[in-house]
Structures are given as C-alpha cells and as structure tokens.
Amino acid sequence: MSRVWGVLGAVLVLVILWVIGITYYEESVLVPEAKPDSLPFLETNQLLITPNTTRVGSDDPIETAVAVSQIIYPATEEDNVPGAVILVNRENIAEVMVANSRVQHFPVNAPILYVDEDSIPSLTRNELLRLEPAGVAFDENTQVYLVGTIGESVVQEVRELGFRTRVLTAENPILLAEVVDTWTSTQHGDHRNDVVIANLDNLEPALASAFWNAHEGDALAFVTNEGIPDATRRILSRRANGPWMYVFGDDTVISDEIVRELGQYSLVTRLPRGDLPSMSAFFAGFHDQGANWGAWVIQDARSFGWGLAEAGHNAIFVNLDGPGGWQNVLCATTLSHMGKHAPVLAVNVDEVPDVIASYLDLLESYPTAAQEQILNHGWIIGGVDTISWETQVALDGMLETYPRVPAPGEQ
C-alpha cells in the first residue's frame, strides 16, 4: 500500500512541476521582451459618442487599424488576446482583401495592422507589442502573419522582436489568393465551397465581401477585365463541391461573358451593384442558401450572406472617399469577426445615402419590455473628415429604439 502512496506522491510532485513549467513557458518564451511605448490618445473616440454609435479611429488609417484592434482585443486576460496579428502592406488593396478574407477568421483570430513595404510604423509596432498574440495552436503557434508584398527587413524585425511568423506571399494578388487558399484549406482539411469573385481591376463593390469573409471565413478569387486567370481556375477546380460563386458587381464591373464562363464550374450568383454604398446595403440584407454537399444520410447546406433585415443588428459605417480612402475601410473588418459581428455600410462624409437609409429602415427598432429590448449599434470608422459628427448623429437616430417624445415647438 505504501507503494501506491509513493507513486501517487510522485505523480503529485510531477504535476506541480509541469504546471510551473507550462506557466513559465507561456509567460517567458512566447512573450517578447520588448515592451510597447506610449500611443497617441485619439480624443475624438471618447468625445464623439452616442448611445447607438461608437467612433473608432481617425482619418489616419494606421491609427484606425490600431483603434479597431484595441476595440476588439483588450489583451487584459488570457481570453481576450488575439491568436495572432496580420501585417499587410498598406499600399496594396487587393493583398489586404486577401488577408481580411482568408486569414482573420478562426482558428487564427487576428486583427489587421498596416506596415510599409520596408518599415513598421511605430504605432503598429507598439500595438503588436501590446497585444502579445497568443499564437495559433493550429498553425505552429504562429503569432504574426505577414501577408503580401512585405520586405525582408520587416520580416526580420518582427522575428527579432521574438514572434513566430508565417509569411504568405506571391508575385501578384491573384497568385496570393491561391497561396493563402492553399494554406487555409490545408489548415481546415477542406476547401470552402462558397467563393467570392472580385474584379481585380474594380474592387470597390467587392470590399463589402471582405467583412463577410472576416466573419465567416469563406473563399475569395479574382478575375480581371481580361477574363479568368489560371490561378483562379485552379482555386475553383479544387473545390470538392460547388464552387458556389458570388460575383460582386453588376455587368459594368464583371462582364456577362466572364459570368458565363464561371458557370462552367458551377452555380454563379451575381450581386448586381456597382459601387460600395449600394453594394453594402444590398449585401447586408443578402442571404443565399441551398445545396452544399450531401452523401447518403449526411447533408450540409450552404449559407452565404448576412441576411439581416430586422431590428437588433449592427453596422460598420465607412466612407470610401474619406482622407484615408480604402485603407480606412479594410482595417475595420475585425469588427465583423468579433463583438457585434456587423456588416459594412458605406456612407458619405456629410450624408447618409438613400440606399443606406432605406436599408436602415429595415433595422428600425421599437420599445418592448425592459428585459426583452431589441437594440442596434453602429461603428463609425475614421475621423470627422471621413464621417462627420452630424452624419454620426443622423445614423444614431436611425438605429434608435426609444423614439423621442416630441418637444414643444417641434414639428
């Protein structure tokens, strides 16, 4: 009997030693030694608040990317730290779209931060150090993904900080989409059958898809004005079922000939809108379901699109024509991935376009019992030169649940 006590005692001692070892490894090996410097405080993010909206970032996309990252990942305890961080070249819209669409989602769970081809802006560096990403267990504990055209000096700098990296790069965005598709499909042991089709020569309407893909992890492939590139054909033909293709753009964006050719691979669904405001409103309400695959008694349906058309949802408001341009749009996809899981809606700096206003009519909420309230929320991305305070207030009113008692002297 004393031998059992001895063995159990040995087990106990070892358990204690292992737990200490696990804790030490986590705190010392995976955590970089460098600590972040201070970051500029974005006063407007605390000043321009309404009950139904939150302002995130500024007119500078590098700051906005950091602000979005901080909104989603407080990094104050084990479970609100991201799995990794995605660094993208802020000059290349198509590469950023690939990163948002194919890398952000679980199991990676990462915010997007901007770098230059040959240097890391200090804000980005400080945010990276603040986050101390946990590492993706399902990919060699990778802590930083460098996606697209990123110089060796940047890769080296990230590695010297002590992070585990994975570089996903290719000669051009079309090939990058294939490289990333191969990597993520291997990770899942499966190719996503839902594929977003975007025109590399006119990406504007397809920007709305990046938010959905960050949320859902569906696939992305590019066509061009000239036709369907070989890499895209390979991506499509690798799908075991489908591919179920969603063409982002009307026939001025992606021609009927290309759609007809895509139809050789399987079902093509066109989202016929030509610009971001109308596409974002159309896509927020869009949902498609039907066959994905089935075998004998097993069946799995496809489900693509937000399909949000009732009260109790959220939206990410962006302006493509602001001082930050598309950069101030694509860094916000993390808000679709976590938190309020919202689709994007594009507005103008001083005005809510009619298409957006009529979509928001569908979300109009109403008072019910206190415990069964239905509430909406909006993220306002960028500074006041991107979306003005007046526009933010107008959006706040459209998302409101408790109608105002008309004041005396009011119409």
Add this chain to the structure above:
Amino acid sequence: MDVPRTLRPLALGIAVLLASLLLAGQVAVITRSLPGPTGYDQPRVHLNSKNSTRFVGGNLTDVAVLVSRAVYPATEVATRPSAVILYDPEDWQGALVAASLLRPLNAVLLPGTGEPELLAEIARLDPLGVDALDGAQLLLLNDVPDPNVGLAVRQVNTLDIPALLAETDVSPRHVVLVDPDDPATAILAAPWATFASDLVVFDGEQTPAPAANLPTYALGDAGLSVTNVGRIGGRTPAHVAVNLAQYQDLVDPFFGWGMNSETLTGYRGFILARSDVPGMAVLSANLARRGKPGPLLWSEERHLPQVVNNYLWTQRPAFWVTPAEGPFHHVWVLGGEDLISYPAQAQADYALEIGPYREKGVGAASMDMLSTAWILFGFASAVWIAFHETKWLPGQNWVMRLAWPLLALMLGPFGILFYCLAYRRPIVRRGEMTMWDRPLWLQGLAATASSVGFGGALMVLTGYIATFFGLPLIPGTGPLFWLGAPMILVMIMNYVVAVLVAWLVFQTPMLSMFYGLSYARTLPKALPVVLISMASVSLAMFPGMWWLMMWNLPMMPDEESILWFGVMYFTVFMGLLIAWPFNYLLVRAQRKSGMM
C-alpha cells in the same frame, strides 16, 4: 519469460509521467485562467471596447458633459433637449428624484458646478423649453445657484417633483423607496426612475399625495418598518444592484429590469459606476433616457466585484446559428481610469461577448461542465482503482496494474464499471501467474483495457504536447492535401508514438508472459498485435476528434480549455468501444491475453 529487469521500473516511470502530464494539463487549465486581469499600464488609443463605451473625464463636469452630448447631440432640433435640470453636486438625493422627469420633459440632468465647460455645454444644448412649465429651459433643483446663462429659469424643489410629473402626460405607476443616507443603494434607482418615470421616495418622508396608493418597492434596507412593499435587498450594495437588475415582478409587467436567466433573449445595456462618487453615479439616469437603457452596477477600481462579474456571466448572450443574429449587450462606464480601470471594463466586455450556445464562455457552458464532470469522475476512479488493485489483487499482472488507473483517468464514469466487470470473477492459478476466469467477451474487454489504457493516454498526451507547442501545418494541393492538415498530422504523430511506446514498454512484456517467450523473441510477434489494436482505437478516436473539433464545436477548443480534454477523453471512450470487438477477435485467435 525473461523480461529485461530495467523494463518494469521504466514502464512505471512512463506511466507516472503520462498520468502526471495529463493531470498537469488539466490543472493548468485552471491556473492559466485564474489570474485576475493584467495590462493596467498598457498604452491605449481609446478606452472603448467591442461591448463597452466609456465616458472619460478628469472630473464630474467633464464626465457629465460627455454623457449629455451623447444623449443630446443637439445637431438639430430633434436631438436637442427641452430642458436642462441642474443639481448641486453634493445633492445627489435631489438629482435622483428628478430622474423621473427626464423622459416626460425630454430633459438632461447636469451637475451645477458652474465651471466654464458646463456653461458651454448648456449653451450648446440650447434647450427648447417646456411648454407645460411656461417655456422653462433650465430647472434649478433645490438650492443650486443660477448660472445666469440667459435661459428661462424655473426653481424646483424636490418636494415639487411629484406635482410636476402630474402635469405631464406620463404618470408614475410605482414608488421606489430608498434610504437617503445610503447613496450606494439609493442611486441604483436612478436609471429605472428615468426609464419608467416612476417616483423615488426617501425612507422617513411622507409619500406625496399623487403617489400614495401606488405599489412600492424598497431598495436595500430602506423602509424596513414599512409593510406591503416589494423588497430588493442584498448583502452589499453590489448585491442589491445585481438583485435589482434581475428583479422581475411576475404580476406587474411594468416594474423591474428583469434581466435574469429567464430572459436571455433580450438585448442589454448596463452602466458601471463607482458607488463612492454619488454625484457622478446619478448621471446614469441620463443614459436610461434612450439608446441602451439598463441597470446601474457598481465596479471597483482594479476589477469588478465578484458578484457583478458572476452576474454578467449569467447574462452572456448566446447564438444558435450565427453570431450575427444577436442578442448584443453593451456596457457604459462612467469616469476615468482612476475610478474604474480599463481591465475592469474589459472583464465586463469579455463576460458579455456573444458566444455559441453550448460553448458560451470558457469553463462556464454545458459542454465544459460535462467535460469537468467526466474528468473528475475519471480522476476519482483512477485513485480508487490504484488502491483497490494493490490491496485486493496481489496476483495481478504489473502491466495491467498500470493500465487500469490510466484507463480510468480517461473514461469518466465507465472506468470503475469496466474494472468491476473484469475482476469480479473467479481466480485461476497457472503456475506463478494469477488469472481471472472470464467469458470471451470480457476477455476482449480486459485486452482492450490494456491497449487503450496505454495507447489512449499516449495519444492524448502526444496531442497535448503537440498542441501546446503548436501543431505543424504543411500547405499542399492535390488530392492528398489534407494530409498536411494540423489535425491529420497530430493524428499521425499520436498513432506512431502510441504504437512505439506501447509496443516496447507495455504490450511486449505482457505478451511475453502470455506466450512464454523471451522479450526479444516476443517483439516481432507483438508488433502486428499492437498495430492492429491501436488502429482499431484510432478508428473511432480520430474521426471522433475530427467530427467534434472541426464540425460540431463552433469554437475549436485548444489545450487551454477543459473542453479539449473532454473531447479527447470522450473519443478515447469511443475508441475503446470500437476496439473491443477487434480485441475479442485477437483473444479468440490466441494472439492476446484477456485473463490477466
């Protein structure tokens, strides 16, 4: 029969290592999640989060101005208030009673500090005036000094408020009785008074005539001598706050926030403030005016009170199909980081993040509970079996003596069952060996127990170590691309390690006794047996892992989660069930012993 002398201590050592590493992984799940929040000195570009918004200010005026601007942006007539109600910052009692007026008068409550920022805010709001009050734009509560900003002013005494309320279209349905000397329980009534336009009355004062017959609810210890009231009490003010947030009057649908576990489909707003800054906490009334009204909860500086954190976890929203469906909750934080730290705010943010129904929250959901129960059962069974077999089964083979506790560790409630089935049998002595007279199906079980006990534990441990250090991933194309998947690669590693160790250390010594051959001569004969029995375990274990991890659980658990162990152990159990008939065949073919 000659097994190398070093093998037995080696096997014992490996078994101890296996058990200790598996247990350490489970203990580490707890120790890794127990530490409180950190990051108090992290640099931040703002102080909001995905489920929370903060009104940051160095002083009361700053915070009040931000709240006022949020609720009344005043960019056009429709977003301007009709009146501003000024209260003396020391007179939180007056402000609390005035909260009932905010909705009917379309008003905002501001502290009359007289500071320039406050005057600028009143000018910005440019209140429209209340017709019912002769166009008054600025109501001065009790003795607050007139800031002289050129607006139509009306002096209001706290005692006038019920009468004022009676002049509006809204009439109160209830009275909330509070203690005028205990702001930490009394101010909790503020958001509700605004939301419902109910009257707040102080304990010891006479209920004003218009409200004399209304149903009364008392907060904390207010009005203990009064009978016939609904009491919302609690051990501490934080408890009272939580109880008020949950309170639902099942007879009267018009009283109570009712944000409890029965109403989890609703969207929530919560307000976090400090109970020791009553002049600021009472600003919570403004936030119940519109947008995301909800109850006031108390926070401490460094972290949330445990009762508040626990409560918020009970409110965690769950999705059934997609996280975009809602519900979504939001938290308002009143004050700067000196009052409520960002990590405390982040605790609320994390507790209220939407998650899948069965996995909402680490360690808190049904699947985690099941995993924990399974693991605790297993641990208790393993210890019991270790003692029982040492005391009562002196003739038991030493390999089996190691196998059973290891197996029980993983099998939840089934370890003891199988152990009893296997050993409540008559003994047969063959030379020095003790055997148990079992029918063939039980011999199959005993043979399975030894291979799964070691093989399963080795596979789970290999999986643990691989996941801890990060699973490999080899991107590939072509029909065999899936072989590079982390889950597949770890399965291959599991199988190879389990076969090698089990073959060399556990199964060969046992089979050498059974065959009556030397260790060296048993090795080649044992290999196919081990390969087959491990393959049969894997046959259920690997697809089970794939199905549970990749398909069934929306959030793929990793080794930091107790669910990971739950999934692994459950698939080991499935592996045992599938391996059983294979072992039955091996026993029948005299390739394996089922009587040890």
